[in-house]
Amino acid sequence: MSNIKKDVCDNCIIYDGLFGLEINSKGLCNFCEDPNHVNPNWRKVRIDNPTRQKRLMEWNEIIRTLQDKNGQNEYSCVIGYSGGKDSTALIDTFINEYNLKPFLVTINTGFMTDIAKDNIRKSLDKMNLSKDHIFVEDAIPTFIKLYRHLFLNHLSAEKALAADVCHTCTDLIHTVIVKEAIKKKIDYVFIGFSPDQIARYFFKTPKKDTYNDGLPRPQEFKKEINNEDLKWYLNENTNIDILPQVIYPYHVIEYDENEIINRIEAKGLIDKGKGDPVLTNCHVIKAAMYYDFYRYGAIFYAVQYAELVRQKDNDIEREKARKYYLRLMSRIGKNIKNDNFDSEGYENFLKKIGITKDIIFKIIENQRKNDPNLKKILKNIDVISNKRLK
Ligand SMILES: [Zn+2]
Numbered sequence: 001m002s003n004i005k006k007d008v009c010d011n012c013i014i015y016d017g018l019f020g021l022e023i024n025s026k027g028l029c030n031f032c033e034d035p036n037h038v039n040p041n042w043r044k045v046r047i048d049n050p051t052r053q054k055r056l057m058e059w060n061e062i063i064r065t066l067q068d069k070n071g072q073n074e075y076s077c078v079i080g081y082s083g084g085k086d087s088t089a090l091i092d093t094f095i096n097e098y099n100l101k102p103f104l105v106t107i108n109t110g111f112m113t114d115i116a117k118d119n120i121r122k123s124l125d126k127m128n129l130s131k132d133h134i135f136v137e138d139a140i141p142t143f144i145k146l147y148r149h150l151f152l153n154h155l156s157a158e159k160a161l162a163a164d165v166c167h168t169c170t171d172l173i174h175t176v177i178v179k180e181a182i183k184k185k186i187d188y189v190f191i192g193f194s195p196d197q198i199a200r201y202f203f204k205t206p207k208k209d210t211y212n213d214g215l216p217r218p219q220e221f222k223k224e225i226n227n228e229d230l231k232w233y234l235n236e237n238t239n240i241d242i243l244p245q246v247i248y249p250y251h252v253i254e255y256d257e258n259e260i261i262n263r264i265e266a267k268g269l270i271d272k273g274k275g276d277p278v279l280t281n282c283h284v285i286k287a288a289m290y291y292d293f294y295r296y297g298a299i300f301y302a303v304q305y306a307e308l309v310r311q312k313d314n315d316i317e318r319e320k321a322r323k324y325y326l327r328l329m330s331r332i333g334k335n336i337k338n339d340n341f342d343s344e345g346y347e348n349f350l351k352k353i354g355i356t357k358d359i360i361f362k363i364i365e366n367q368r369k370n371d372p373n374l375k376k377i378l379k380n381i382d383v384i385s386n387k388r389l390k
Pocket of ligand 1 (some may be wrong): 009010011012013014028029030031032033
């Protein structure tokens with residue numbers, strides 16, 4: 001019994017007790033010990049080269065087909081437009097490289113600022129695409145109900161609320177976009193996920209999954225919604241054959257982040273210096289990060305930061321990245337503990353979903369007291385927010 005149990009993995013930044021993960025006697029976390037380890041919040045998606053090449057050929061074929069059919073319909077495809085750099089550059093590629101005209105759909109889930117909306121309108125004006133775009137804002141009440149439900153009923157012992165919310169919300173956003181494509185009889189929906197945003201699907205969502213993901217979830221949420229809400233979802237009778245193909249082009253086509261930023265900045269499509277590559281702009285995820293911090297002693301992004309550290313190919317770079325992300329996690333933890341982490345966004349979010357901080361804390365305490373990991377959770381909350389992760 002001479003092994004000294006360490007708190008943080010020697011090779012990445014996973015710490016003991018994070019989402020049920022452990023550090024072994026050699027000082028390695030479950031992921032570093034076994035690259036195939038799976039956790040509800042993280043699994044490594046490995047795409048081999050032949051698969052990637054096959055999908056790239058499929059992509060080229062789709063573009064050729066759309067170009068052959070160009071002019072038969074008003075629009076070649078639908079592109080989900082968030083106003084961010086990736087979707088903006090994707091639109092630019094369609095217009096200027098492929099010579100194809102997309103129909104653009106932006107979904108406001110209730111937390112888009114006026115500045116963000118203004119920026120989207122300005123970019124559309126510059127691209128001369130204002131008439132080829134819709135802002136869907138009528139689904140906001142449904143999104144709000146969904147968030148409220150998820151925050152009040154998160155019962156998982158391991159899966160972060162942030163992961164659950166992101167997953168469920170993305171499905172609804174994509175379904176709303178898919179329904180716009182169906183209305184316009186458009187066969188393809190393109191989403192500008194970056195190459196590392198491979199959550200469940202690589203390159204495309206199989207149509208049967210587009211169907212399943214399009215039905216109201218979770219099960220108990222169905223009891224809380226009415227016909228107004230249901231119109232944003234698919235239903236059991238939706239014919240799978242009429243669904244458009246949902247595709248993530250950046251999973252296979254060239255993706256050079258600097259080139260993308262330079263190109264759209266040069267065209268004045270996005271303000272210079274925008275966009276934090278790591279931390280999300282989403283207030284909903286940030287609110288869920290408060291929950292996850294107190295419920296699991298977790299910084300939600302730790303599993304993703306850890307993968308970035310593991311990807312460094314030499315020890316010096318890895319150690320540098322390790323220190324950087326450990327400090328970043330402590331900073332986030334400290335800010336959460338001091339109510340200083342997007343606090344305005346957090347309060348605004350809770351107000352909109354009609355839940356108080358007290359209620360959130362009561363739910364968390366109730367969940368925590370039955371958690372066999374309670375000791376580690378409390379320790380981690382303390383260690384992270386006091387900058388003692390090493
Ligand atoms: Zn590790």
